[in-house]
Amino acid sequence: MRSPCAFPSVHRTSETDWGYSTEDQKMSSIVDPTKEVLNKGFPYARAKVIGGCSTVNGMIYIRGQKADYDFWATQGPEYKIWDYDHCLEAFKAVENNARKSPDEEFKKYHGFNGLLNVQDSSNDNYDILKDIYKIANNLGIPYNNDFNGVKQNGVGEYQHTMKDGKRFSLADGYLTDALKKVETYPPSKPFEIGSPHGLSDDAAKFVAVNVKSFAHMLNIIWDEEKKDENVAIGVKYFYDGRVHESFIAPKGEVIICGGAINSPQIFNKTMN
Ligand SMILES: Cc1cc2nc3c(=O)[nH]c(=O)nc-3n(C[C@H](O)[C@H](O)[C@H](O)COP(=O)(O)OP(=O)(O)OC[C@H]3O[C@@H](n4cnc5c(N)ncnc54)[C@H](O)[C@@H]3O)c2cc1C
Structure with missing residues (x-):
């Protein structure tokens, strides 16, 4: 699960996957849209592990489209917080982007102090990719070095939810430290000097998160x-x-x- 290139091996195993399949579907044929074809059901991976699908996913860090968030926000006053500007603030707050020397444009769209590590590929681009960029450019498809930036279209290499070349799951970001956290209950109870563990008699210590x-x-x-x-x-x-x-x-x-x-x-x- 840690090794990015090995991730497909954890799909379809009963230990780590719920084993779902999509249903057979009747859909219109590409060749003749008036005719229906049967599209066979296929495996639909859903992780059954700590960190959920973030522990088995493709680690591609591409957010949704601005237009979609703005559309959600039009659905009623209570949906206003789902517009792109609000979502962008949330994305930035959770993100810790490791891009080397980010330019001002990049900084507008990314966060650098959050708990979710994001990085560029640690490998140099293969020559064949450079040729693909060139060909795409000749076809009028622009190079894009940030699919979460001002424009999401184009050709280029996306960033990954990884740290130092290894998968960085939501459990790595949020759970590992939370598990070490100890809290007291009631939370507002002041410390009483002299009592064991610095706690008053009716305050209890417990782990903040229990899995x-x-x-x-x-x-x-x-x-x-x-x-x-x-x-x-x-x-x-x-x-x-x-x-x-x-x-x-x-x-x-x-x-x-x-x-x-x-x-x-x-x-x-x-x-x-
Ligand atoms: C193969 C694959 C590739 C993907 N690739 C990408 C990608 O490259 N980039 C990207 O952004 N997104 C990708 N995704 C999607 C992304 O990983 C998910 O959208 C995201 O992880 C969903 O998070 P979640 O917390 O909503 O649910 P989940 O991650 O599904 O977490 C749900 C958790 O609840 C547990 N659970 C469920 N039911 C019960 C129950 N009854 N009792 C106890 N526990 C239960 C599950 O075991 C799981 O641990 C991919 C997903 C998959 C499966």
Whole structure:
């Protein structure tokens, strides 16, 4: 998983992949659009590992198109925060771009202090690529050295979510340090000098983030007293041969982040 060139080997193995396939689809033929052809289902990789698909993906760092974000923002007042300018600020905040000597234009579109490492390819361009750029240029396709910059079209080499030539997953960026973090509860309790660990009697120390590997989330537990409001108070999950329940702390919340397929699957199952 760390080695960029080996990443396809972790797809379609039951240890690291959910094993999904798309359904057979009837679609119009390219040759004759009035005729339908059967497009066979194909494997649809979804990672079953720490870091999710960021641990098995292609590491291509290309954001969405400006026009798409701006279109989302037109869907209603509450969608305004999805316009390109807001998203760009968020992209910059999470990014730690390692480009050597970035120019002013590049700096407008990139962040350099975030937790997600992004870098250019560490290999020199192959000669054949240089020829491809030349040919593309002759065809009127411009060279682009930043697919997340002012223009996203063109030909060139994209950046990667990598660090020092190795994959840099979201677990590397966000989880590794969070796992080391210890917090106290209640959070606002002042230290009392003289008590063990500097904590008052009713304050407890706990790890800020706890990961349970091989736990399979089953569904959301709703607050029975607030049935009409759909208030989530915990989750049910399968672990070590039986079903467990886990409840949130006061003012806590349940966040489902099982990916584009599994999140709706969990939610749907819960609502039915
Ligand atoms: C093969 C492949 C190549 C890709 N290439 C690129 C690329 O080059 N560039 C790019 O930007 N994007 C790429 N992507 C897409 C990108 O990786 C995903 O969009 C992104 O990782 C999605 O993040 P997520 O947190 O929404 O979900 P996921 O990464 O899918 O994370 C969901 C996590 O929840 C876990 N989970 C799901 N259901 C349950 C359950 N019931 N109980 C417990 N845990 C559960 C999963 O195991 C997983 O760890 C690629 C994706 C794949 C699969």
